[in-house]
Amino acid sequence: MWKRRHAYLISFVVAGIAILPWGLLQPRLLEDARNFVFDSFQRLAPRIYDRDTPVRVVGVDEESLAALGQWPWPRTRLVELVTRLRDLGAAAIAFDFIFAEPDRSSFENVLQSIPDGRPRDELIRNLAHVETNDQSFARAIGAAPVVLGVTLTSSEGAQPPQKAGFVMAGDDAKPFLTRFFGVVAPIPLVAEAAKGLGATNWIPDHDQIVRRVPLLCIASTYIAPSLALEALRIAQGETTFILRSSNASGQTAFGRQTGVNAVKVGAFEIATGAAAEVRPRYAGMNPARDISAVKVLRSRVDRAEIEGRVIFVGALAAGLGDVRATPLEASVPGVEIHAQILESIASGSLLFRPDWAPGLEFVVAFVSFVSIMTLLFMTPQLFSIFVGVIGVAALFCGSFYLFDREGLLLDPAYPSATIVVGYLVGALTLWRLEQNAKQHVQRVFGKFVAPAVVDRLMKNPERLVLGGEMRELTVLFSDLRGFSALSEGMSARELTQFMNDYLTPMTDAILECDGTIDKYMGDAILAFWNAPLDVPEHPRRAVMAALRMRSSLDEFNRARAADARKAERPHQEVRMGLGLDLGACSVGNMGSIRRFDYSIVGDIVNIASRLDGACKMFNTDIIASGAVRDAAPEFAWLELGEVIVLGRSTPTSIATLIGDADYGRGAEFMEWRQAHEAMLLHYAGMRFDQAAKIASDLAKTAPSKMRALYIGMEARFSALGEARSPGPWSPIWVLGQK
Helix, strand or coil: CHHHHHHHHHHHHHHHHHHCCHHHHCCHHHHHHHHHHHHHHHHHCCCCCCCCCCEEEEEECHHHHHHHCCCCCCHHHHHHHHHHHHHCCCCEEEECCCCCCCCCCCHHHHHCCCCCCHHHHHHHHHCCCCCCHHHHHHHHHHCCCEEEEEEEECCCCCCCCCCCEEEEECCCCHHHCEEECEEECCCHHHHHHCCEEEECCCECCCCCECCEEECEEEECCEEEEEHHHHHHHHHHCCCEEEEEECCECCECCCCCCCCEEEEEECCEEEECCCCCEEECCCCCCCHHHEEEHHHHHCCCCCHHHCCCCEEEEEECCHHHCCEEECCCCCCEEHHHHHHHHHHHHHHCCCEECCCCHHHHHHHHHHHHHHHHHHHHHHCCHHHHHHHHHHHHHHHHHHHHHHHHHHCECCCCHHHHHHHHHHHHHHHHHHHHHHHHHHHHHHHHHCCCECHHHHHHHHHCHHHHCEEEEEEEEEEEEEEEECHHHHHCCCCHHHHHHHHHHHHHHHHHHHHHCCCEEEEEECCEEEEEECCCCCCCCHHHHHHHHHHHHHHHHHHHHHHHHHHHHHHCCCCCCCEEEEEEEEEEEEEEEEECCCCEEEEEECHHHHHHHHHHHHHHHHCCCEEEEHHHHHHCCCCEEEEEEEEECCCCCCCEEEEEEEECHHHHCCHHHHHHHHHHHHHHHHHHCCCHHHHHHHHHHHHHHCCHHHHHHHHHHHHHHHHHHHCCCCCCCCCCEECCCC
């Protein structure tokens, strides 16, 4: 568990450093992701165009150019256009053109191309009292509610006249406005005549998509309203803009200067960003919005299409080059954007990103990040995936709902990114932790536990925490008899080969029966069953392993005998002792934090070791406690009575294992066991001579491997029978050695 907590802290810090600062630093990548989301929202739910909106575009389109000639047109034609629009009742006429130069087609400019001489002088005298085209244009716009375009630039230049007044409430708004150095304005004659001058500038993002438009810009001391805002002022007959900034009445910013909050003109109070910019909600191009200029000039326009509306005059023909990109369309005439800004203002459809949005998004992101990281480490992985997906979906759905219903722009991308990054880093950390745990399991248990058990354990590596648990185990302890004598005369290489040849089949026998090898101690083996995972009927599995070890030892001896015959050297048979016990034991990772092994500790380990030693006294190879015998009664057992092993004061019931369950049901074994039990009854009744007689008979009839058992018992019984007075006596065998 400490590793999991450690992994949680590491992944929390790593993922937090990787993603959380985005909300504070606002890198371009985050801005791009945010723009993509907001653009997608606009494409999913664009503003629905309303034909009754008080905005129209009179365009210099392909039809007009084909009928009236290439652009620019003579100002006399524009006079005619302004007059027609005024007569049709236009509330405001906003030109998305900058008349920064005199009309080249006007007669005074044509005269400049005539060579000096009497004809030229005569023309000048005759035309001296005739209006120039620019004068005619100035007179026409002076008689109509006309707004002309200006463009603010990075180069210094003369400033046009200020057409509107500005009243500021709260902090000075000028430092927050988008700043330029100069203004490209209409020629003074025309600029003076216009009712208003409006800036045509955008604030394009680095991908050149127009998402934000400043309602107010500044060049030196000149404040320029946007073309759309100025047209709205003229349409209402207003003379003044009111700027509401931070710390104005009702606009508390706790003393901080946060910029412009709103711009008021007439009946409209427009919420803005800090730089007085707005975000139009685009409706896309619609033929109902556009009117060809030639139709106006040739009186083919219904008065209802013009009267009381704000008319934007601009270039619709693609060849004129005035095109922009919007979230909805890659190529839109610039005049269309001005019109859609005013449509959004008039319909209350502007999008708004409040100044508290980044702070809220950071809080939501932090809470989301902490939640997904905690869930990932505290709950099943599938559940955390489900919650993460639901969380991301909820963020996007909630953000889209606020966009569609309230026009609020709250970014779901950044909080969602914290969920995704947090989950990926956490999942990767958990995966690595799991891989390390599996590698540890494989490393610790791969050679000592059955492969099926290892596979199950690798799926539950949490079972291998430092410390132990009390479990009922079956413990096996075995070693070789006379190992010192066996190894005498062997070289180190021969001894190593001998041990490998012996331990390999013994290990296989244990692992094939789902046992766990605790450790090798020279020629000794300590193994157990029912840990680290549950092993059903583990006493039976341990008994089966003991029988297989006996069989493997026979094979080992036959192979060594064959090798000895080939080498023409003497052969010494290898004998084994094996003890089995069953009971509660502490099992787990024993050691320190830095180094530990999976092992067992408990009294039954000592008993199993002592029962292995008891095999020497009884001249048999497998002895089990009564608990093991009772748990696996179907095997062929022969009772040996009770013994007190070294280091204990209480007796332990023991039995020797003869064969498997099939052998135990045979008639031969049943007769043998009957005689054996009769021998023990005589022994317990102190009828030592009768007990010795049965032991002598069994020594002649029992299988060859068991004859030593009865030879030893006959000797003990005979010694007791020859003693004149056994004194205080008990049938319990006392083992004075290991």
